[in-house]
Amino acid sequence: MATAIHEALHHAARIFVSRYGAKALDDWEEERTLVSAECTALLVDVTGLSSRYGWLVEEDHSRCQELGRFIRDRHQPGVLYDSxxxxxxxxxxxxxxxxxxxxxxxxxxxxxxxxxxxIATDASGKEVASRPTP
Structure with missing residues (x-):
């Protein structure tokens, strides 16, 4: 769940800033419920390749999205990748x-x-993730 929390925190903040502007982050509080599910499919695995192909973890997602479309268009169920x-x-x-x-x-x-x-906190109030603002 730790990776899901880090990813959700990043994307939620980016969406919030794009809608309301960076100054609005001063008053930001948002609750999220994370859902887990079993994956029953064989996925294309590109984990461990980000050291060779740095674009796999860059902020510009255009090349990753292109790779995803390529994989999806070949009727693959999904892809595993480094966070x-x-x-x-x-x-x-x-x-x-x-x-x-x-x-x-x-x-x-x-x-x-x-x-x-x-900052992300769990239901008990414990900090479970943090990162600089976007």
Missing amino acids: ARHTGGVCAAIFHRDALGSPKMAESVTFTISGGTL
């Missing part, structure tokens, strides 16, 4: 819903900002 936001973490892009099963609510997190740092 750009959580060192050692792995993400999955799933292209076909039937590749996933048994969804469960896994964890609730709250995203806030303090002193220019984005």
Whole structure:
């Protein structure tokens, strides 16, 4: 779940800033429920390749999206890749819903900002992730 929290924190903040502007982050608080699911499909695995192909973890996602389209257009169910936001973490892009099963609510997190740092806390209030603001 740690990788999912880091990725969700990053993307939620970017979406918020694009809608309301960076100054609005001063008052930002957002709750998210993370869902886990079993993957029953064989996925294309590009993990471990980011050291050779740095564009796999760059902020500009255009080449990654191109790779994803290439894989999806060949009727593959999805791709595993290194997380750009959580060192050692792995993400999955799933292209076909039937590749996933048994969804469960896994964890609730709250995203806030303090002193220019984005913070994710779990239901008990414990900090579980942080990163600089975008």
